[in-house]
Amino acid sequence: MSVRVARAAWARGWGAGCHRGASSFPVPPPGAADVAELLRDAAAAENGRPPWEAVARRTPGQCSVLLFPGQGSQVVGMGRGLLRYPRVRELYAAAQRVLGYDLLELSLHGPQEDLDRTERCQPAVFVASLAAVEKLHYQQPEVIENCVAAAGFSVGEFAALVFAGAMEFSEGLYAVKVRAEAMQEASDAVPSGMLSVLGKPQTKFSSACLEAREHCKALGIENPVCEVANYLFPNCRVISGHLEALQFLQKNSSRYDFRRTKMLPVSGGFHTRLMEPATEPLARVLKAITMKAPLVSVHSNVLGNKYTHPRHIPRLLVKQLVSPVKWEQTLHAIYERRRGTEFPQTFEVGPGRQLGAILKSCNLQAWKAYSHVEVQEAHEAQDA
Known part of the structure; x- marks a missing residue:
């Protein structure tokens, strides 16, 4: 055998x-x-x-x-x-x-x-x-x-x-x-989640996350988290972090050349320092x-x-x-x-x-x- x-x-x-x-x-x-x-x-x-x-x-x-x-x-x-x-x-x-x-x-x-x-x-x-x-x-x-x-x-x-x-x-x-x-x-300690984002070749995910963090700071959130958590395939990422940051990205998706966004059915901001x-x-x-x-x-x-x-x-x-x-x-x-x-x-x-x-x-x-x-x-x- x-x-x-x-x-x-x-x-x-x-x-x-x-x-x-x-x-x-x-x-x-x-x-x-x-x-x-x-x-x-x-x-x-x-x-x-x-x-x-x-x-x-x-x-x-x-x-x-x-x-x-x-x-x-x-x-x-x-x-x-x-x-x-x-x-x-x-x-x-x-x-x-x-x-x-x-x-x-x-x-x-x-x-x-x-x-x-x-x-x-x-x-x-x-x-x-x-x-x-x-x-x-x-x-x-x-x-x-x-x-x-x-x-x-x-x-x-x-x-x-x-x-x-x-x-x-x-x-x-x-x-x-x-x-x-x-x-x-x-x-359970921090309202957070994960957002699937399908972008375009010109999409700058890092810049979008930075602006989302600045938005959270303006809301009074200390040390906000918003960053790429999953690299899936070309121009597709999952962004993880505070819910307020993810909601900001969804609201301003066209500004960042996002073709499609979708919240994932998970309970937190996985694969970030929130964990x-x-x-x-x-x-x-x-x-x-x-x-x-x-x-x-x-x-x-x-x-x-x-x-x-x-x-x-x-x-x-x-x-x-x-x-x-x-x-x-x-x-x-x-x-x-x-x-x-x-x-x-x-x-x-x-x-x-x-x-x-x-x-x-x-x-x-x-x-x-x-x-x-x-x-x-x-x-x-x-x-x-």
Whole structure:
């Protein structure tokens, strides 16, 4: 039986024992993983070339990339399309032990306003995404076997790291729980939010944010926050900060050459210094986790590039809370290739298709090899 990096990572993530009292997970059949060989494959790719070029037995078109969505992709009913697959119910049962509430019930039946709360939404998206990996592994095991890279948007980065074997499922979920609760608390302290902005080539996002901050100062707000929090695709950014600043930008959108603006369904000004109070709780829990080297390339939101050493993971996950998500830069790094080289297959694993839409705007040729792993029933997905 041939072996691949991602299959070993998924095996290790499930089979390694659990954290915070959750029970062990079943382990894939013997022969599914040979970590030593897989680490040699990974080491062969450390020369700046795309990882698929380091594995002669696979062409780029045979390789795969997994993308894990973040907060905002949640929808009531997510997970229903996954329950027929092996181990998914066990995944949700383990999540209930870690979280202390029935995440599956919330995901399936809502209500939506409860699911949208940061402290509930982030664990829900995290677990649904890894359950989608289980579905993909069952339906198309070669995709998991041939995976060469993974990336996740914001909280999705935790799911990508668990998939890649950097930490165990229960450790990752507990860290997400602490992160989400701390972010919810920080959000409750200051009226803030996030504004998606589609601009034009001449749009000056930094100048717009500066003027919005000056507007807030005129209103008596001390140390106002308004800055780019997500780089999505060319001319598209998410701006995060005080609500008054975001409302000012919406009101004056034509002045700044904004083509379209939309408030996002999140509770706070994420990926700015408004989330500073959340960094210490997350740092504490990550310090208790022994990080392992990811067995596939995992890209950091903070840098856009892949992690080069497990000791960098906790530091950058904490920094991610108060730093912009460089998703556009991440996609450029993942899909960089020589002229004429095929693109890998890309699978968005988790609720929503937002990452696919962003990929289409960043790299149309890479998007042509994109697929989505549905987490709802088919008819629900069509209605959504």
